[in-house]
Amino acid sequence: MDFKNKKPFEIFVAYIVREKKLFIIDTICAVLVAAIDLAFPYVSKNSMQTYLPQSMYKTFFIVMAILAAAYVLKAALYYVITVLGHRMGVNIESRMREDLYSHMQALSFGFYDKNRTGTLVSRLTGDLFEITELAHHGPENIIICALTIVGSMLIMFTINWQLTLVLAVLLPLCLWFTLKCRVKMKDANMEVKRKMGVIYSALENGVSGVRTAKAFANEELEKQKFDAANDMYRGAKKEYYKTMGAFMSGMEFTTGIMPVVVIAVGGVLIMNGRFSYIDLITFTLYVSTFINPVRKLAQFAEIYMQGAAGFERFLEIMRTEPEIVDAPDAVDIGRIRGDIALNDVSFTYDSAEVLHHVSLRAEAGKTLALIGPSGGGKTTISQLIMRFYDVSDGSVTVDGTDVRGITQASLRRNIGIIQQDVYMFAGTVRENIRYGRPDATDEEIVEAARLAELHDEIMQMPDGYDSYIGERGVMLSGGQKQRISIARVFLKNPPVLILDEATSALDTVTERRIQASLDRLCVGRTSIVIAHRLSTIRNADSIAVIEHGRIAEQGNHEELLALGGTYFSLAN
Known part of the structure; x- marks a missing residue:
């Protein structure tokens, strides 16, 4: 995928397209949910205008039974949306994590010289989880809410176009307020994620260096470092919640004032004999149907801002070019003489x-x-x-x-390299020696250990070659770690x-x-x-x-x- 030249939206859609089957099922369910929501006010109007006044009681109860069945169907649809939607989101998260990890493996030493491990881990975990929520809730919320809002507006227009126009005037106000708050919320969320990266780094340092901290009796110092990072995160969250609070209060006012305006203007129309009570009740029901998705979109705004900020940080790394790349005409040199x-x-x-x-x-x-x-x-x-x-x-x-x-x-x-500071992976002795050549047989691993004069010591360990060596090989002596690294190179040959x-x-x-x-x-x-x-x-x-x-x-x-x-x- 062309991360450098494609726009963020195109990249996001490309990931969704790869889950086309689940997305189509999710979309169909979302459309049916919107249709059921739009049907209720219309059925209510017919019941009050036709079935009950004309004593069509049997028809009335049949329609109510159908409506009840529709809401049972709606519940089932939401089950499908929840299960398949989250599965789609997790699949997208997994693919993004695979792409991000693969890209990070391709990045040069210079990149890792300038970025802390904890910060990179936060991008591989927390950031991508929030993208999952966006990938799941985004399409279904937008589809359900858009169809419900547009459908409600069209039906309300057929009931009374003057009253619908009043609502149409309030919508741009709501949209303007949303766009105004969007930038502030996104910036605030980016700052939260940066501070979360600092916390991950503090945790990584504290846990990895716990033995050194204890050796110097500096547990309190490490706690102070973590508390400082935690306080920065808390401060960033406070700013984010202030921005979020302003947005939610503004949206609450905008959506709350709509029914008041409808009743006020509708009352004037009734006074002038240009509107009926049943039409006003029906119209009010559609206003409620109209407002619910607007509120839902307002709540979705938080998921969107968090997901968008996470996606931006994802793209930031994906658009980072490795400093060391193979030339277009680079050759596989095979086995060299060694000059x-x-x-x-x-x-x-x-x-x-x-x-x-x-x-x-x-x-x-x-x-x-x-x-x-x-x-x-x-x-x-x-x-x-x-x-x-x-x-x-x-x-x-x-x-x-x-x-x-x-x-x-x-x-x-x-080239085989043995350094002063040998890195051991959490795992067994066998796995760490095999790192020299992943396709090596157990017999070749044993022979490499013999050449490194390590075999006898391994056999004295509790589980031999399958003995667990701890994080970074903490259960081994310095000499044992060095000889494992030598065995790796013997194996690599x-x-x-x-x-x-x-x-x-x-x-x-x-x-x-x-x-x-x-x-x-x-x-x-x-x-x-x-x-x-x-x-x-x-x-x-x-x-x-x-x-x-x-x-x-x-x-x-x-x-x-x-x-x-x-x-x-x-x-x-």
Whole structure:
């Protein structure tokens, strides 16, 4: 779907069209409900003008029985509208959530750098629920109310056109007031949703960091942060309810004054002999039939504003273009040899220059180590190789092909990365290892765990490979998490390996055990090792010292020591 160029209404209708069958059934039921509502005043008029005065009692009771049956049918129709309408709404919500989640998966790192997790979760949940309510109640309310209002006006016009014109004058007033309040209500609702995103973010931070909060005895501080976010939400809601209150009170006055005007003008017409009591009663019944949908639309206005605000926030993300996209002629590179090169690369992020004219090469099957102070740009180099970001100048090539000419999926299939901060998904050990290659067999998972020297420890866990590891792997030690990440890469079996401070957070004993697994993993692969400790990179084929986004020194261990520069200082 073309989210960028299509209008919001066209996009919304496109989602409804995909539920065409349910929408048609819902519409037919809504039309029948409107017809039943319009029939009651007409039947009442005939009863008072014809059946009762002419003693047509049998006909009168037959008509009443038919009318009672019509209201039984109306109840059944509302059951269908409620069940099928909500099913249609949920289907639309599910499709929107699928589209939104898929689009969010395609968005680049830069998007996630600037948006908080809790805010994005609120857009995937609360916002879309309100769109569901709009998708369900919107079509049926508009159809029922529009048909009832138009039908009532036409029938009232046949009863007395002068009195109908009086109502017709009041309608534009009602419409003008609705449009005036609509913008204020929408803005207020958008602010409510923004504040709800802040609450989600506060919750996400508080729950994820609960162990740190307890460790520092800062539970009260976290509660204060949440209370502040909650107060902002409450304030936004108050403003919204003020706007909503003004709208509802105005609508109540407009709809409430209509019967008064009808009785007043109708009374004058009766005094002048131009109107009958029965016609006035019938007309009043139609006014009630006319006012009910107007009130219903006024109540629907809140659902509309909430749904419209949610839909606008949905489109805001759907219209966000990924910063990193495959070129139209991008190729699937297949399995690469592993020759990696940075050619005069410069990189700027948010106006800050991170890398300056960096040229490096990691030959296929060889090890390139990057060392230097924190913030020098080492991790940025690995991210440019993975094409999480695009270079500002220069190029990154794989086997001589610019990464911008390779599909992202085929590029990343060829690279395995192990970072200092390993992310574990809530689930089992087996599921987390299998993340390296989702189609791997259980035997391949066990073999990967053996290579990572983790199998024996897994078998000592309560449920072996099916042991639950908790949120972010909280039930595992740091070493176990690191070895699961190593097992993932063994399973993936990529020709290129990036180790980004893979052991820097571990104690010396655990590091030695894991280093053996890493050494085994690096055999036969192009390896790019980022480290602070020289012990982990001493045997690298080439070592580059990165300082302030530039290459300060480059060579092997002996060559760099002989220079007596930065590397020599780090070594001593």
